[in-house]
Every structure is written in C-alpha cells, then in structure tokens.
Amino acid sequence: LAFFYGQSRIFFVMARDGLLPRGLARVSSSGAPVRTTLFTVLIVGTIAAFFPLNEIVALANAGTLVAFAAVAVSMLVLRRRAPDAPRGYRAPAAWLVGPVAIAGCVYLFVSLPSTTHWWFLVWNALGVALYWAYAGRARPDTDHAGEVRDG
Incomplete structure (x- = not known):
C-alpha cells in the first residue's frame, strides 16, 4: 500500500507538470487525486494479474x-x-x-x-x-x- 499511494502521488505530480495527460492532475472536491489513484490501480492491477x-x-x-x-x-x-x-x-x-x-x-x-x-x-x-x-x-x-x- 505504501508503494501504491506513493506512486499515485508521483503520477499526480507528473500530470500536473505535463509529463502525463493533465486531466489526471484533477482533484476531487475533497482535494484527493482520484484520477491518478484509479490510473495507478489500473497499472498495478494489470501487473499483478500477469506476473x-x-x-x-x-x-x-x-x-x-x-x-x-x-x-x-x-x-x-x-x-x-x-x-x-x-x-x-x-x-x-x-x-x-x-x-x-x-x-x-x-x-x-x-x-x-x-x-x-x-x-x-x-x-x-x-x-x-x-x-x-x-x-x-x-x-x-x-x-x-x-x-x-x-x-
């Protein structure tokens, strides 16, 4: 979980800086980076399914x-x-x-x-x-x- 949350925040910063699609840098009304968290879930889940x-x-x-x-x-x-x-x-x-x-x-x-x-x-x-x-x-x-x- 530590890697998961850390990686979602790294993706958020990368999106904010334009290194990933900027749409991923949007936050929810509570200020949480939901899009990058879901993006990370997709990547981590895919890796976990095959390796x-x-x-x-x-x-x-x-x-x-x-x-x-x-x-x-x-x-x-x-x-x-x-x-x-x-x-x-x-x-x-x-x-x-x-x-x-x-x-x-x-x-x-x-x-x-x-x-x-x-x-x-x-x-x-x-x-x-x-x-x-x-x-x-x-x-x-x-x-x-x-x-x-x-x-």
Whole structure:
C-alpha cells in the first residue's frame, strides 16, 4: 500500500507538470487525486494479474535500492556544489554515510536475481521511451502548476 499511494502521488505530480495527460492532475472536491489513484490501480492491477508476486517484489526492491542510492549520491553532490545552502536536515558524517549507503544499495541490488536486473533494465528503458514519446512534447515554458511563465 505504501508503494501504491506513493506512486499515485508521483503520477499526480507528473500530470500536473505535463509529463502525463493533465486531466489526471484533477482533484476531487475533497482535494484527493482520484484520477491518478484509479490510473495507478489500473497499472498495478494489470501487473499483478500477469506476473508472479516474487518477481514484482524483487523489481520493487530494485527500484527502491536505486532510489536510495540516488538520494545518497545527490546528497554528496549538493554538499559539494552548494555547501552553504540552507537545509532542513543535515546527515551526520555525510562523507562517510553517503558512500556506505551507496555501497550497501549496490551490494543489495547485485544480490537480487539476475532476472530482476534484466526486468529492471527493460522497465526503465520502457519508462525512458515513454518519457521521450510523451513528455518530450511537454511545453518547457510552463511552471509546476501548469501556468505559462513570462519571458
């Protein structure tokens, strides 16, 4: 359920930014992103209907590990590029924690079944292809709320 709700919110933001059809970014009268939730149900339900649970779980683990490693890399990059930027939270011993986190994620990713590695590559290649096919046409002159920027 955590992945499900998180993914529906990610789809909502992507739709709001024009990376998915903007109609998905509409919210109900209570402010809930019902359309992206239903869109996510359709995708998750379709995947669950055709793939074994252990493969879905392994693929979700792969994605989570790559995301955690990306956060650790980003933390180190931001520490280098913008050392004085205001931060709401600072990781202690970032130059120790970051590389250890990256190494741990890489180790766990490599420990996943080789079929998971292939499915992960296929899934990401499909995502990049869809991004370039649809989102590549998104208007770059709009802000995150879909408003046209001046200039």
